Amino acid sequence: MATTPATAAHSSPNGISPNGVQASIMLELVDEDGNTIGTAEKLAAHQAPGQLHRAFSVFLFDEAGRLLLQRRALGKYHSPGVWSNTCCGHPYPGEAPFAAAARRTYEELGVSPSLLAEAGTVRYNHPDPASGLVEQEYNHLFVGMVQTGLRPDPEEVEETAFVTAAELAERHATAPFSAWFMTVLDAARPAVKELTGPAGGW
Numbered sequence: 001m002a003t004t005p006a007t008a009a010h011s012s013p014n015g016i017s018p019n020g021v022q023a024s025i026m027l028e029l030v031d032e033d034g035n036t037i038g039t040a041e042k043l044a045a046h047q048a049p050g051q052l053h054r055a056f057s058v059f060l061f062d063e064a065g066r067l068l069l070q071r072r073a074l075g076k077y078h079s080p081g082v083w084s085n086t087c088c089g090h091p092y093p094g095e096a097p098f099a100a101a102a103r104r105t106y107e108e109l110g111v112s113p114s115l116l117a118e119a120g121t122v123r124y125n126h127p128d129p130a131s132g133l134v135e136q137e138y139n140h141l142f143v144g145m146v147q148t149g150l151r152p153d154p155e156e157v158e159e160t161a162f163v164t165a166a167e168l169a170e171r172h173a174t175a176p177f178s179a180w181f182m183t184v185l186d187a188a189r190p191a192v193k194e195l196t197g198p199a200g201g202w
Contacts, residue, residue: 027053028093030138034121039093046078050125050134056101057139057184058087059192060113060146065200066162067192068146069171070109072178073158078133081158083171084178085185086146088139097140109160110151116144119191126179135180141188143195165201 025042029051036054045051060068068086072079087108091100098118106112119141126135150160163171172182185192192202 025090026093027090030054032123032138034138036093042090043077046133046135048127048132048134050136052123052136052138053090054097055090055135055137055139056088056097056104057085057141057180057188058101058105058113058116059119059141059143059185059188060086060105061143061192061196061200062146062162064162065196065202066164067168067202068109068150069161069163069168070152071158071160073154073156075155078131079128079178082176082178083161084181088178088180088184098142101140101142108153108156110153111146111148113144114147116142117191117195119143119188122184122187124180124183126183128179137180139180139184139187141184141191143188143191145195 026039027042027045028036029038029040029045030053031037032052034054040051040053045053062068069083070086071083072081074081087101087105089100089104091097098116102112102116121138121140123138124135127133128135152160189202193200196202
């Protein structure tokens, strides 16, 4: 996988430096139009009331038009054990959102999308009652295809599932999902429908 200057400088996905010390992960702060205005440490940016920062969300589908979901690892400090979209995260300062989306999809799920396309942006403010953290995000959306086997990182992903639109509705009614999931899915739906076609039901 190709690296950029930003990814080379932050190559450890769990924030641990080679000498075993917890490294500070910095996020890119933005204004309401998505223009970069500074940086903040990751946890600090999520503490109430939250600081608006750049993020991304990925929705990958198989050839049958099923969406790949992941259940977040139980050890995560933010929204552990809940279902969410294929992959989500934050670009490092100076890293392009597309590059960050591809990087984190590989780091978390061990797969590179066979297709990945931009699907717009969405801005939201979602508090997480369980942790008290707040998602103040300017989120770049991506949709694509996955055609190879998954190799999830157990420190990031508890389990995965491919679901149809109907199966997602059933699961969403009974299982816990991330606070941001429906917001980002609804924002990405036009691109999802274009990718999967009318028969997909999305």
